[in-house]
Amino acid sequence: MARVLIIGAGGVGQVVTHKCAQVPGVSRELDFPQGIGRHKIYLMYHEELESLLKHFPEIRRARFWMSFSDSYLKHLEVLQNVGMTRIDPVMYEGREVIPLKFLRPPT
Numbered sequence: 001m002a003r004v005l006i007i008g009a010g011g012v013g014q015v016v017t018h019k020c021a022q023v024p025g026v027s028r029e030l031d032f033p034q035g036i037g038r039h040k041i042y043l044m045y046h047e048e049l050e051s052l053l054k055h056f057p058e059i060r061r062a063r064f065w066m067s068f069s070d071s072y073l074k075h076l077e078v079l080q081n082v083g084m085t086r087i088d089p090v091m092y093e094g095r096e097v098i099p100l101k102f103l104r105p106p107t
Contacts, residue, residue, distance in 0.1 A: 008037040030065075079103070 026043040046064040068076075079085050084103055084106055089096045 020024045039067045 027040050029038055030041050031038050043063055043065055046066075049062050049064055052062055076085070083090070084099045086099045089098050091097075
């Protein structure tokens with residue numbers, strides 16, 4: 001029987017946001033325990049997977065799944081439809097701008 005390690009984390013980085021926008025169809029429904037209920041989860045890349053596999057070589061396969069609210073996904077869909085989730089430069093008023101960086105300025 002396979003063992004599963006579930007790690008909870010907060011926050012959504014720009015890479016996660018971009019990957020969710022890129023591959024919205026890689027998802028499934030999951031029944032979470034202890035009254036949390038059924039939620040749709042999305043398979044995506046996350047840099048923490050690289051660290052886990054590096055420091056725990058006995059792990060044969062690791063995946064990162066994340067759940068988002070319907071409201072968040074609708075906002076992300078609108079941003080994607082207008083091109084704001086792009087990570088490649090575009091010209092805006094004579095200047096090169098990366099739309100996703102424009103939405104999330106450096107901290």
